[in-house]
Amino acid sequence: SGFVMVVFDESFSLKLPRITLNQMAQGEKIAGRHIGSKKLRPADLLFFRTGRGAHGYHVGIYLQNGDFMHLSTKGGAKIVNISNKYWRDRLRKVVRYEIP
Numbered sequence: 001s002g003f004v005m006v007v008f009d010e011s012f013s014l015k016l017p018r019i020t021l022n023q024m025a026q027g028e029k030i031a032g033r034h035i036g037s038k039k040l041r042p043a044d045l046l047f048f049r050t051g052r053g054a055h056g057y058h059v060g061i062y063l064q065n066g067d068f069m070h071l072s073t074k075g076g077a078k079i080v081n082i083s084n085k086y087w088r089d090r091l092r093k094v095v096r097y098e099i100p
Contacts, residue, residue, distance in 0.1 A: 003071035027095025
């Protein structure tokens with residue numbers, strides 16, 4: 001969540017909350033668990049229930065073509081695809097913030 005906060009601040013001059021649950025609550029809900037990548041836009045936030053972190057949620061930033069970026073606990077920033085079974089099965093919510 002801190003990673004997302006910094007990326008949005010430095011890339012878009014947009015101040016997001018620091019806490020994952022607050023980021024999830026304040027953005028515009030686009031979808032729940034099931035969404036096709038065609039409905040996703042770059043910079044949408046993807047929230048996953050991983051069981052790790054403050055409340056078991058993890059957040060990534062959608063890029064394009066099913067790819068999203070997140071901060072991995074095992075190796076820094078990573079780009080992975082939403083079609084990966086691990087991530088697909090854990091997706092819980094997609095939110096969008098209005099980019100100025």
